[in-house]
Amino acid sequence: MRFLYTLVVYLVTPLFLLRLFARGVRFRDYRKRWRERFGFFTPPGFSGSLWVHAVSVGEVNAAEPLIKALQRDYPNAPMVVTTVTPTGSERVRQLFGDSVFHVYLPYDLPFAVRRFLRLVRPRLAVIVETEIWLNLYFACRKRGIPLMIVNARLSERSLRGYKPMGKLVARALGCVRQIAAQSRTDAARYRVLGASAEKIVVTGNLKFDMPVPYDxxxxxxxxxxxxxxxxxxxxxxxxxxxxxxxxxxxxxxxxxxxxxxxxxxxxxxxxxxxxxxxxxxxxxxxxxxxxxxxxxxxxxxxxxxxxxxxxxxxxxxxxxxxxxxxxxxxxxxxxxxxxxxxxxxxxxxxxxxxxxxxxxxxxxxxxxxxxxxxxxxxxxxxxxxxxxxxxxxxxxxxxxxxxxxxxxxxxxxxxxxxxxx
Structure with a gap:
């Protein structure tokens, strides 16, 4: 099943690139930095980083108070923030500037994931909301990188979408050390998806802790x-x-x-x-x-x-x-x-x-x-x-x-x- 999943990812990658190009016709930032999608970027030259992945603007906003808390409590640890979209990337720049190292998360191709992890060398991986990338999760377990899903949510529609790969998704969730769910409903859906109950804690929604601009x-x-x-x-x-x-x-x-x-x-x-x-x-x-x-x-x-x-x-x-x-x-x-x-x-x-x-x-x-x-x-x-x-x-x-x-x-x-x- 994992081999078939990886094969499909390889086969659809050209379609991902075409989609990037098509969106880039109207919004040119989608045509930039495409090498990062395959794990090619200038090595930051550090190790022991704390890595937070937030797919786009909404997830970056949700992660803002958590990232700032990590920077406050672990001031000597390099901070890595990845996104998938240019708008998410721009939001990271607005909120954190040069205080974090930012790149796009690569496609879930084994070679790209290995290169990414080798370059940022995280001591902790934090995935915001719902991003279950199978090869990435297995690679984190293989390298001994503790993996968390925070602000975890899972809609009924997403649950139905994951079900055809139920056993493989359950194995991937076995790579996760902790799942901090937004609500009891989200926690129950993660259990249906195959996550073990002892790993799931209902912590509430990080977005309630977002800083309200003082002005x-x-x-x-x-x-x-x-x-x-x-x-x-x-x-x-x-x-x-x-x-x-x-x-x-x-x-x-x-x-x-x-x-x-x-x-x-x-x-x-x-x-x-x-x-x-x-x-x-x-x-x-x-x-x-x-x-x-x-x-x-x-x-x-x-x-x-x-x-x-x-x-x-x-x-x-x-x-x-x-x-x-x-x-x-x-x-x-x-x-x-x-x-x-x-x-x-x-x-x-x-x-x-x-x-x-x-x-x-x-x-x-x-x-x-x-x-x-x-x-x-x-x-x-x-x-x-x-x-x-x-x-x-x-x-x-x-x-x-x-x-x-x-x-x-x-x-x-x-x-x-x-x-x-």
Whole structure:
């Protein structure tokens, strides 16, 4: 089975490269550093590193408080952070600069994995969320590298996807020393996948421990002063294809009730920035952009946040926030960012990536679910009309966020124990 898996990885690698090239037509960073995908990079010249893998932006953001805790508690250990996407790479650069060594994680080809491990020489491997790469896991066990999965989550869809390779995945999970699960549901699914129960600990979600920028609320207040403190403003964050048009159409309906209303929209992927701007203009909106105008003016009806890592002040400045990836079956994105800033949350029907957090927010009154794109405009209008309800939802969301913190401390205890061994 492992031989067949490896053979398939070799056979599909040309397709991976074609996909990189195709995405690179619109977003050229995908064409860069392709040698790293095969484990070729300049050796950093250290050993005994602490290695954290976070596939993309969301996982990097989740890992931020853990990486900073590792840097604080193990200041003499080199820190390695790998990602898979250019946007994840850029986020690592923004958050950590030169304080970490960053490369792309290579494809799960035996020779590439061996070269990568030989060059970074980790004393600990930490995988964030759900990245089960079979050859990588077996290689870590062979080299005696303790392997952890932290902030571990496993959706029902992912569980079904792994099941055809059930025995092989179970063997790979046997290489893992500890699994720090986000929730009891995630822990149960890992057990179904073949992980032994004694290795699994429910530690909570690292994203509750994310640092809230100390100046986010101050910047939000400044933004509101610039566009008018009484102006109705809502934000659609981390949107995907299939969501931007319904969001823009919903804003057309909102403008019928509030002609001065402002929509802030932040596409998830940089290659969609210009597409969303053009779509908004084609619908007749006066459009501003972060790159061109810096902040919205009174004439702008739609403002495209075409920059990475700048959502928090805009969440703080908004009356309510729709979190994208949830109107389409992506699984939703981080509902905790607006919750941390006491901003009411709206989500669509597809939130399996943040299943328990979203349900808790809804149950505690900090979030509302819309089941179709057609429901978005009336729900946004209702909340903008009811300021006391918005304030109540925002306060409830912040209480949920504050009450769930502490996962980093629990995970660090597990890491300390492994390293002391």
């Amino acid at each position: 986010a609320e101050l910047k939000g207040e400044e933004l509101r002063r610039q566009w008018g403190p009484l102006r109705p403003v809502w934000i659609a964050g981390s949107t995907h294809e299939g969501e931007e048009l319904p969001v823009l159409e919903a804003h057309l309906e909102v403008l019928k009730r509030w002609p001065d209303a402002l929509l802030l929209i932040a596409p998830r992927h940089p290659e969609r920035f210009k597409l969303v701007e053009n779509s908004a203009r084609s619908l007749g909106f006066t459009v501003g952009t972060r790159s061109g105008d810096r902040v919205p003016s009174a004439v702008h009806k739609v403002f495209v946040i075409d920059a990475m890592g700048e959502l928090m002040p805009f969440y703080a400045a908004s009356d309510l926030a729709f979190v994208g990836g949830s109107l389409v079956p992506i699984g939703g994105h981080n509902v905790l960012e607006p919750a941390a800033l006491s901003t009411p949350v709206l989500v669509g029907p597809h939130t399996f990536n943040f299943e328990e957090i979203t349900l808790t927010l809804i149950q505690e009154g900090g979030a509302v679910r819309v089941h179709t794109a057609e429901e978005l405009a009336p729900v946004v209008s209702q909340l903008l009309r009811d300021q006391p309800m918005c304030e109540h939802m925002g306060a409830a969301a912040r209480i949920v966020f504050d009450s769930e913190r502490g996962a980093v401390q629990r995970v660090m205890g597990m890491i300390d124990a492994l390293l002391q061994e």
